[in-house]
Amino acid sequence: MYISSVSFLIILILGLVSVIIYLYIRLKDSEKKKKEFEGRIQVMRNGADSIHLDTIETVLNPHLFKNILNSVQSHAYQTYFALDKLANILDYILYESKNKFVTPKEEIEFAKDLIEVNKIKLSPLFELTVKTKIDETSSLYSQKILAPLISIDLIENAFKHADLQSPDAYISIVFEFKDNVFSLIVSNKISPKMSLKKEKGGIGAISFEQRLNILYKGCFELERLIDDDAFIARLKIDLNEYKTKMFNS
Incomplete structure (x- = not known):
């Protein structure tokens, strides 16, 4: 949930x-x-x-x-x-999230608004980069096939656990939609005060994976890894494969 x-x-x-x-x-x-x-x-x-x-x-x-x-x-x-x-x-949460699915376009726009609101807590000198690699000609980009709020967990975790005080701190967020595959890559400098083992095994992480398994079993990849002092989370959902499975089921 x-x-x-x-x-x-x-x-x-x-x-x-x-x-x-x-x-x-x-x-x-x-x-x-x-x-x-x-x-x-x-x-x-x-x-x-x-x-x-x-x-x-x-x-x-x-x-x-x-x-x-x-x-x-x-x-x-x-x-x-x-x-x-x-x-x-608020509009998205109150109205769109009640639907089982939204369009990838709607979810990405919601996620970008969420990032803008989270920027309030950051120093103007903090390095926050947001990139989008979108192929709007993809057939499923404007179809209701992506679960709403699917991008919240990875983005919120980055803002919650990033080392906001370090002079070389950063958060990087990349949205990609190509060949009907939705991808989200979020990375941040780890705070030395953060217990990574606890985060990886937390209830929030488990419930997020459970939701993905219920909705997109066999059609998604979720990877979390630590590279030096950076925490990287990658989510990839093959919506084309998901649609094929739904059509054949």
Whole structure:
């Protein structure tokens, strides 16, 4: 059984709350800096020529407030962008996930929105790469044949267990759809605090494989491996073979 809609909604809401708290802290910090600046101006006013001071205020104040405004606008845009992606995710979970199957195109778009929302927790300097190798002419790309939310486990695990503090940390995600084969490769630098043996044998990993076996038995490959300090997960589902089996059953 895959992750419940309620649990996933709770995770997303907590993420949104974190963003709001972050913006509130930044706003308070801006207000503090503004007061400090005004205090310095007042000191200068008491000991400097008023005409010269007026010139300083005229030059500096607009720059200060413009910088504050730019900062607020930047975070507001990021918040709006994240909320827009969050709305798409909620729609997908509430409506599309009720269906037994969705199109590969819908699942990949959902996964990309999920990644954008998860980016909120990352530093701007964090190396996150997302690549897509899609052959949209594949006959099954726009057919409802792929299980919804099939990409959640591998992506969420990468964001959960990646070493986000290391200067050379990274997450790499590659979507591929070619010859009616859906592929997802997710790799990340391992956190030294992470117990890999526990993760590989965890309930989440088992339930994910059980779901794949129930839906795509004999038509999928799931591989998890450790290469030096990198954890790599590869999922491949041959939808052409799956469709053939379903047609002949």
